[in-house]
Amino acid sequence: MNPTVAAVRAGVQRGVIELRNTFTNAQDLWNYFFPTAALLTAMFFMRGSTVPGTSFSLGARTLPSALGMGLAFGGMLVLASQLVIEREDGTLLRAKATPNGMLGYLVGKIILMSTVALMSMFIQLVPALFFLDGLRVTNASAWFTLLWVAVLGLVATLPMGAVLGALIENPRNLGLVMLPNMGLIALSGIFYPINGYPGWLQGVAQVFPIYWLGLGMRSALLPDGMAAVELDGSWRHLETLGVLGAWAVLGLVLAPVVLRRMARRESGSRVAARRERAMQRVG
Amino acid sequence: MTAVELPGVDTTPHPPDDHLVLDVRDLRMRYGSVDVLHGVTFTARRGEVLALLGPNGAGKTTTIEILEGFRMRSAGEVSVLGSDPGRGDERWRARMGVVLQSWRDHGKWRVRDLLAHLGDFYAPYSTARIRRPCPVDELLDTVGLGAHAGKRVHQLSGGQRRRLDVAVGIVGRPELLFLDEPTVGFDPAARREFHELVHRLADLDETTILLTTHDLDEAEKLADRILILAGGRIVANGSPDELSRRVAGDAEIRWTRDGKRFVHSAADATGFVRDLLRQYSDAVQELEIRRASLEDAYMALVYEEESGVRAGAATRMWRQGSSDR
Known part of the structure; x- marks a missing residue:
């Protein structure tokens, strides 16, 4: 058997085992369900309010936006933090000590992350349908749009997550990435339309994938008329493709270089040094 | 700085030897302006067990990481399993085992799953002489983890975890095995079992083993040859006796x-x-x-x-x- 094929196959298996491990772990399950529950609660209470200028439920507008945000988060930040943590605990060094182990590791991670991201979308979407009205869930083209936005979103955010994870050496610095992302969520019109924001702020938001993922998801699940209250009054699918595609290209070009550099620098003494530092942090 | 006048260290070139698994000549390492290794020279033959001794900071870990291919050297000729470790490919990687000091990686994994998964990567490198990977259940029994195969890794005790590390290191049936302070935290019984395992590997499988330790008693029991590394050079090289x-x-x-x-x-x-x-x-x-x-x-x-x-x-x-x- 070709070693690369064997490693990809082992990587797929790795993803499956990690999925099984994470879905049987109480702490992990809590981490998946708690934010979902919180978001659903928020949408529940927002269902009566309306999107300004329309009679459409603000809760129903928030649902697809939150789905987009979840994808961006799951793709970028969860992967980044996993890379940082697993570099610290020696998982990556183990992969490096195994022939083609890094390839297997990455394949496993991609499968794990994308499945978790899609599952999180699902557990958010299904309960919300019971109390939110006006979503286009019986429409085939809606599901098609949802699918391509989700897949493109993952391709745009996962490699960037890998780049971030590879560049951050100390888990404590993860917060430095988390915070700006929180700010970006506020900018990106996830919970409230940003039409009222100054133009330069709108511009900043539109550089990053979160805005476009939210918009793409809204375009899939909201009635066409709702496009009128978006920036430019349209769903802007081409622009969505363009921006997310640009992030995907950037990530796919950068990720192999940065990951290779990261892998090259791994060694037992580096892991030991991190362990030492982590012990001091705890103790 | 010349370190070559040290007697007892063979510096004359000799013909390439098929059985030479490690061939290190005048290995030097410098971090910034600090020299950590000043011309380390030694060899190891197939099936030989070498113990690398030396005080902290002598350069043991640096040496071993260079040989593992995890760190680039500053100068010197190094051949590990016939290749330069700085340019070793995955085929080369598949022929060696590295026992890492694990901490909490793969904590959610079941012991058997982890070993089988890592073993899968070695299957394409199986040869007529060496069947890779090791059968997992046999290996688990060998390291005394047979009864814990279904446990999660984070449920293992410290000693059990170290034995799992050893199992991971040898699951690919390596021709060369690196052990960096393998028995730290072992109780005496676990230590003895581990020593028996090392003997078995060296004798039956002709695995070449390079281990570092601070335990002189352990070095004496395990090693065919002891290298003492002090101040960045090999100051002694011979059997314990x-x-x-x-x-x-x-x-x-x-x-x-x-x-x-x-x-x-x-x-x-x-x-x-x-x-x-x-x-x-x-x-x-x-x-x-x-x-x-x-x-x-x-x-x-x-x-x-x-x-x-x-x-x-x-x-x-x-x-x-x-x-x-």
């Missing part, structure tokens, strides 16, 4: 005569005692001869290296060492 015999010049003789205690160091302890008894015969009481142990040899060598004294026991040892040849 040879090493302790080479400082045998310092054997210590104690006795009492007429109620007085005497202590004397002599190179030829037997001759000295013969003369002593001839001279005083019955008056000599409580005669005791203490030969230098490996520990004495180690302490003498390391002390001399660290204090910069290049005379004394070590030189004697080298002289005797080269005249042995």
Whole structure:
């Protein structure tokens, strides 16, 4: 058997085992369900309010936006933090000590992350349908749009997550990435339309994938008329493709270089040094 | 700086040897302006167990990481399994095992799942002579984890975890195995079991093993050859027996005569005692001869290296060492 094929196959298996491990772990399950529950609660209470200028439920507008945000988060930040943590605990060094182990590791991670991201979308979407009205869930083209936005979103955010994870050496610095992302969520019109924001702020938001993922998801699940209250009054699918595609290209070009550099620098003494530092942090 | 005049270290080129698994010549490592290794030279043959001893900061880990291909060297010729570790490919990687000091990686994994998963990567590198990977259940029994195959890794005790590390290191049936302080945190029973495992690997599978340790007793039990690394160079290279015999010049003789205690160091302890008894015969009481142990040899060598004294026991040892040849 070709070693690369064997490693990809082992990587797929790795993803499956990690999925099984994470879905049987109480702490992990809590981490998946708690934010979902919180978001659903928020949408529940927002269902009566309306999107300004329309009679459409603000809760129903928030649902697809939150789905987009979840994808961006799951793709970028969860992967980044996993890379940082697993570099610290020696998982990556183990992969490096195994022939083609890094390839297997990455394949496993991609499968794990994308499945978790899609599952999180699902557990958010299904309960919300019971109390939110006006979503286009019986429409085939809606599901098609949802699918391509989700897949493109993952391709745009996962490699960037890998780049971030590879560049951050100390888990404590993860917060430095988390915070700006929180700010970006506020900018990106996830919970409230940003039409009222100054133009330069709108511009900043539109550089990053979160805005476009939210918009793409809204375009899939909201009635066409709702496009009128978006920036430019349209769903802007081409622009969505363009921006997310640009992030995907950037990530796919950068990720192999940065990951290779990261892998090259791994060694037992580096892991030991991190362990030492982590012990001091705890103790 | 030349380190080549050290006797006992073979610096003359010799023809390539199929059985030479490790061939390190004049390995140098420099971090910034600090030299960590100043010309380390040694070899290892197939099936040989080498113990790398030395005080903290002597360069043991740096040496081992260069050989593992995890760190680039500054200078010197290094061949590991016939390849330069700085350019080793995955095929090369598949022929070696690295026992890592795990901490909490793969904590949610079941022991058996992890071992089987990592073993899968070695399957394409199976040869007629070496079937890869090791059958997982056999391996689990070998390292004494058979009863814990279904447990999650984070449920294992420290010693069990280290044994899992060893199992991961050998799941690909390596021809060369690196063990960096393998028995830290083992209880005496686990340590003995581990020693038996190392013997079995070296004897049955002809695995070449390079281990670092601080435990001289362990080095003596396991190693065919001991390398002492101090101050970035190899200050001794020989079997445990040879090493302790080479400082045998310092054997210590104690006795009492007429109620007085005497202590004397002599190179030829037997001759000295013969003369002593001839001279005083019955008056000599409580005669005791203490030969230098490996520990004495180690302490003498390391002390001399660290204090910069290049005379004394070590030189004697080298002289005797080269005249042995």
